Amino acid sequence: MTETVPRPTLEAVAARAGVSRATVSRVVNGSDGVREPLAERVRQAVDELGYVPNQAARSLVTKRHDAVAVIVAEPETRVFADPFFARQLRGISKELTAHDNQLVLLLTEDRADHVRVGRYLAGGHVDGALVFSLHIDDPLPELIQRAGLPTVFGGRPDFNGGRGGVSYVDSDNRGGARDAVRHLLGLGRRRVAHITGALDQTSAVDRHDGYRDVMADADPRLVARGDFTPASGERAMRELLGRHPGLDAVFAANDLMAAGALRVLREHGRRVPEDVAVVGFDDMLPIAEQTEPPLTTVRQDIEEMGRLMARLLLRDLDHTGTPEETSGARPDGLILPTTLIRRSSA
Amino acid sequence: MTETVPRPTLEAVAARAGVSRATVSRVVNGSDGVREPLAERVRQAVDELGYVPNQAARSLVTKRHDAVAVIVAEPETRVFADPFFARQLRGISKELTAHDNQLVLLLTEDRADHVRVGRYLAGGHVDGALVFSLHIDDPLPELIQRAGLPTVFGGRPDFNGGRGGVSYVDSDNRGGARDAVRHLLGLGRRRVAHITGALDQTSAVDRHDGYRDVMADADPRLVARGDFTPASGERAMRELLGRHPGLDAVFAANDLMAAGALRVLREHGRRVPEDVAVVGFDDMLPIAEQTEPPLTTVRQDIEEMGRLMARLLLRDLDHTGTPEETSGARPDGLILPTTLIRRSSA
């Protein structure tokens, strides 16, 4: 059926244009040193034959692959329940394709996968890696750094030995949390509670820190621990209501938990926002818009985050010519601003 | 900092083991014809040097890449708002890595991207493609098929000239819809309305067809058109309520629209499920569980779908040796069963 037509080679193009392989190569790769009439003839031959360079042959000699790995650690299914992943991927994809790089996706679940990923990276198939490590003490980040590939992390990683020189992109979780709490204070609320996320993730820790920055001397009983799931939001809300019935506001570390909290508040006859104001985090759509009432929340530009990760990495990869600059001048972390989205819940 | 140590080559391993390159190659690729004492010596040399084959050099001669492209067309952002994409990707990823294949992700948005994708596929970087085309009359599928690569589609594609021989994996949208409607009838409902999805997608068409299979002679005014968004669900529900106030059940083509319908029903003082029973489609979490009341819906095993797509493709790719079998015996479509998940809304 589909006859596998042998693809034209550099040689063929050269023959047709009546030049040497070297010249065709020069034209194809856009290097100067080929005068106009000749260059045009080559370009025409390329078009006529529909020539496309063989990437394998090329990287065999250049040692570049124009490909980067995106590694997503997802021991839990939860990662996949939210739409962030896709957004981030899209940001990355856009930036990558704009620079003619391919995106090789590596999804990992367990230790066995880690080994595989390590081998893959060491195997020199890609020029760099973009890594999403969600959990503190995840061995993956270190493992990857040790592979010696240029790497950018999504979300602040937490290395045991903070060696510095780790580049990453993250949202301003702490600042966003501060904004959320200040907004509640601005509404005249004084007993602002907090439902934390899973504290084995830096984002949850940072949001909690942001809350404490503003509510430094608040009653510690105003803080209940959640794990980012809706059920944990409900549980935490009940807990808070039980031990601190007088609370007049809640800042949940994500929208899912905020949605859970909302349900419990309604159950208990508390009106939102009149009796208790609620603020979430993420602006996870369509959830945040669909709660009752619609959720006031902290938005992070997740797609931009992906784009920046890719940009950072690509810039690193271009530094091939200057070995001296490679060691110093590394931009450690890049923090993206967040925006408070005001809906009806606060 | 990270000294780029030159990776050991086949040559180096051969030297260390005291054999020829060919022998090492044989051992590494698991082909027989190397006797045990020698083979062991080679394996040891491989370990000691930490040898990893250079994929570029390998595919240069084998013309295989052990990589498949996953192409996602997403002219609209909507695709990214739902978690399906990620699930499917995970299914694909699992199957692929189990067979030592890489996943190259290609996200497209507009015509320009189509050209790029076409070139990429023609460029022979991957052995096959997995394609998600969401819209009828999307030019991408044809374009990809023309590239001559083995391809499997996610969701029933809609070619103008139904040439057959197109392999795809899809959920049993029609059967699932029938189940949903029959369930409503089983509840004693008689005036069952339907909110369609965007009818430029085969999934929406099929679900609509399923509804009509069961409600063949229903009042056509019981059908309102939506486009899979929550807002369209609300709009459609209002429309239905307006022109057919006596309806006692609604089958929405997805959960997002069902959630919108639920809100409108509440607004109008209709109790769910007492006055109006509601069934959705997708079992999109966490939405489906979080509505009030929790949604009865049709679940599709989205991860399995991804896995099957990959499996189908890989099987196709293995058929390299037998050119005769390639033309015939192609499994056109694979339809996955759906399950009705009973919650409180119906």
Add this chain to the structure above:
DNA sequence: ACCTGATCCGAGAGCGCTCTCCCACCCGCG
């Protein structure tokens, strides 16, 4: 007119691997 230098292009090596020969060796048989 001759030399110098810059510029353009071609020849050829070689990237790391696979795979087809082909030779050497082992065994069993006559």
Add this chain to the structure above:
DNA sequence: CGCGGGTGGGAGAGCGCTCTCGGATCAGGT
């Protein structure tokens, strides 16, 4: 004890490209 078939292992070509190097060409200066 020699011969043939079978089998294990090596030699070497070649996949399609890049890139260095050197030769040719051309211009300008003296």
